[in-house]
Each structure stands twice: as structure tokens, then as C-alpha cells.
Amino acid sequence: MAVVGALYGLHYDIHAAQTGIAGTPDGERMARVYAHARKYPNEVEHTYSFVQVLTACTASFAHGANDIGNSVGPWAVIYGAWSTGKVVPAKAQVDIWMLAVLSLTISLGLMTYGYNIMKVMGNKITYHSPSRGSSMEMGAAITVLIFSQYALPVSTSMCITGATVGVGLCNGTLKAVNFQRVGLLVFSWIMTIPVAGTIGGVLMGILLNTPHFKS
Template sequence: MAIAFGFYMAWSIGANDAANAMGTSVGSKAVSFREAVIIAAIFEFAGAMIAGGGVADTMRSGIVDPALFADPTLFPAGNGAELFIWGMMASLISAALWLHIAAYLGWPVSTTHSIVGAITGFGAVSVGIANVEWLKLLTIAASWLTSPLLGGVLSFIIFLVIRKAILDAKNANLGLRLVSPILAMPVFMTLTLVLFTKGLKKLHGTFAEYGIGNIEMIGISALVGVLSSLVLAFAIRKIHIAADESSESKYAKIEKVFRYLQVITACFVAFAHGSNDVANSIGPVAAIVGTLETMDMTAGKVPIPSWVLLLGAVGIVVGLATYGYRVIETIGTKITEITPTRGFAAEFGAASTILIGSHFGIPLSTTHTVVGSVIGVGFARGMNALNLKIIINILKSWLYTIPFCGILTIILYYLFTAIFV
């Protein structure tokens, strides 16, 4: 049951959350849906398998202490470990079901918030409301505001720079050749840092063994940024925009350059997503497997077996390929019209926000950040460029996530324990 529920959860993450990484690229027509699936399959799978391992929190984000299930005062019958297993089963299936429903409706919702809401409901009825870390839950819920706001502001600023310095510049030729490489440097430095801090965080201990600390990571990221800037400058040297060239032709040449940049940024985001969010599907599975093997509730974290990691990686890729088109359509076309320059600005804004959140320990939702970033680039063209009806529906879905998953988990927990315990 844990394997089946875990795969369904991974499938649901692929159908909903993984679509965020590729939504703007498909919406801007930088890649087709089929190409997006291939790119995401490679990088999501690689991220999950290369850097998604290590250990998983048995209780996501410390909402409930697993050691409580070994407390004889709370569980005098000594069945705490068994109840924990069924609680995690209920959490998995309710979070997966909510992600599936949201994907069907085209709502991009947070996987982390889904599993946190589910575990909150399970914790409240199993170890008591007093033992739930409500302050941590409020901190996570606060990211509903901070994630999209910060992502939106940064993307808004980045797109204004692109528009003023390149798209609307009197000398577009000079703007493209001069500003694009300058923009590429911080973009790829940021993406590499995101890769280190979020995508490869499970490997930090390995890096330390080779003497690679924070300063070295910043240095490597800066070097990647400089090299990327030089490569871009070399690649676009032959592009020429004449002074009397039509606006359509000028924009087509500029968007073509940013199309390639956007695809590269999407690859970074997909890898980071695969490595980081695979834990949302396989973490509870690893917790159930670890508990079944040892029945020890004192360990806060458990090792992730390779087969469990593979289960999550395959599930995410299959979910994106079979059902991700609905959320991709919402992100890429329904919120606002996306072009490669706008998509590039949105992905850079989202990546920068994720980096800032990781550095300061702020719990940010990748989904909310991407949506906020897309709204930001749309707002740069005025309120009329935004589909407010879609945005309001998305905001409502974010508010529904935690209570829906929490209540459904409680119902399933009582159902499972009545049948099996």
C-alpha cells in the first residue's frame, strides 16, 4: 500500500508541481509540450536520482515530533508505531488526491503545503492538537504571501530592464549584444547557486569532504556566470538588427536569443525540483518502510532506499508526461501571454527568490513563487494583460490546500485504523 500510495503521490507531483518548471517555456513556445516532457524527464529524473537521496524527514517540516508515537502515556497499548504507519498512509493518499484534483482543474498548488496540511490533520487526531507545532505551520502558511510577492517584484523589475534596454531601445542591436551577456552573468550565477543550495543540498556533506564550502560554491557559480556570458556574447555576435528593421522582425530576433536562455533556465529549475521535491512523495514512504523494519519511533530521520528513490523519480516523470499539460496550460497561457523574454524574466525571478529563501531559511513554495513571477511579468504590461479570474481561482486553491488535506487525512486515518488496527 505504501508503494502504491507513494507512486500515486509522485505521479500527482509530476502532474501538478513539476509542470511549473516547464510552464513558461511551453507557454512562450520556446519548446513544445513533447520537448518539455523530454527535457523535464531527463532533468527531473537526474535531480531525483543524483541529489534526491540522503535522509528524509519522517514528519515533514517538523510539524509533529515522531518520538511522540513511542510515548506510553499517549499510546498505552504500545501501538504508536502502527498508528504512525497508517497516519502516513492517510497523509500520502490525501495529499496525492488533492494534487490530482488541482491538476484536473488546472490549479498550480504547493506539494509541500499539501503534505504539511495532511500531516497536521493526522498529528492533531493522533498525538493531540497541543503537540502540533502550530507556529511552524503559520510560518509555512506565511509563504502564501512572501513567495509570490517577492517572485513577482523581481520578475517585474527584470522584465522592465529587458524591455527598456533591449526591446524598446533605439539601438536594439547594441542593446541585444551588450545587455544580454550582462544579464546572463547574474542569471547563471544565481541558477548555479540554486543548484548548490536547493538542488544538491543532500550532497553538501560530500562537497565538504573535498573542501568545497560556501565561498567555493559562490566562486564556482560566479565562474559559470562569466563563462555563460562569454558564450552568449560569442553566439549572438552575428545577429544584426538594422535601424530601419520592422518591429516584428526585430522582436523575433530578440525573442529567439531569449528562447535558448529560457530553455537552459528551465533545465536548471527542473533538476532542482526533481532533487528537492521528490522528498515530498518518497519521504513518507521511506518513513513507513523504516518504521516497518525497526518499529523505532525515536529517529527523526530515516535513510532512503534506492528503490524508493527510483519510485519517486519515475512517478514524477510519468505524472508530467500523462497529465501535466493542464497546469502547464495555466502557467504558460492562462495567467498572461508569455514570450521568451517574459518567460526568462519569470524564471530568473523565481530562481532568485528560491535562492534568497534558502539563504535566509524562509520556507518558500516553488509553485507560489513561479505563479507570482508570471503575474509580475504580466503586470509589467498593465492590469489588462492579466487574467484576474484565473488568478483569483489559483489564490482560492492555495487557501483550500491545507484544510482540505488535513480534513481528508483525518477521515482516512480513522477509516484505516478502524479496518486494520
């Protein structure tokens, strides 16, 4: 049962979640958003299906370039200081096994809890289709890669949300974007800074004040 629960996200139907909100306030709001979106012929969208595979791979590459770097940096410094007993230089070497571990865990995170984000980003902001999705992914990927080139950590979630809003506005009206949900996302991003800071500070305080024995 534990394995089935952990792999629940692999079998979660994102499209079914879209129809599942029908009749709810969210569903009615998104119905109005979809009504203002331009619809393109299925032949055109089918052509973009392959393009979206390529843009999704590019976005994944950009995600790894930035987000894994965010995680491996502190870990490499801490591990280097622990293993050598010395101050780690500014350009410390990062072992391949560290990158492999983080690549594995980021994939596990996607398989287990990724569906929660996918159903929001895919169903509750604007109308999606392969042509739109490929533009969103490539826009976010280019942005992340540019900032990564200049060693500036950024949020992939923020970038893809911005790209989603930009593509939605290409419909020619503000009504094609669910700005209530966008506002909620922006608020959650702002709150992550003090919340993460508080939790990190509390944990560090506990570690520093843990009872210990003098050698």
C-alpha cells in the first residue's frame, strides 16, 4: 500500500481533474476563461505535439541547470568541510555522485507530488494546447538558461507561470487568463521567503543548542 500511495502521482489523470471541477466556482471561472481563447485546427495542434516534446526536454534541461545547482551548492560545501576538516574554497569541486543523487530525487519528487502542481498550471490559469504549451515551455526554458548563464538562481515555477500568462494574453483579452489564480500564486511565492526563513532559522537554532558532551 505504501508503494501504491507513493506512486499515486504516476497514475493521476490531469485531464480528468480538469473536467472534475465542472460546476464548481473554479470550473465556472475557467469556463469563462476558455470561452475567450482562440481555438486552432486540430491538424495544427497535432503538428505542435512533437514540437512540445522537444520544448519539454529543453525545459527539463533548464530546470536541472538551475534548480539542482541551488541544492548541490550548499551540500557540496557542507560535505567538503565535513570530509576534509578544512574551509572549502569558493570554487569547490562537486562530485558526480552528488549530481546523480539530486537528479534521482528531483525525479522522485515529480513522480510523487508533481501532479499537484501540474493540475494547477495545466487547468487553472489559461487555455492550453500543444502550440501554446510549446511556447510556454520554451519561453520559460530560455529565461532560466539566461539567468543560469549569469549564475543567478531563479524559480522555474515563476518563469513558467509568467510564460503561461504571456501566452494567455496573446488571445487579445485579459479575460483569457485566470488572474485570481495568478494572484494566489504570486502571494504564495512571497510567503515562501519568510516561511522558509523561519523554518530554516528554527532548525539551525535547534542544532546549535543541542545538548552535547565536551571531549
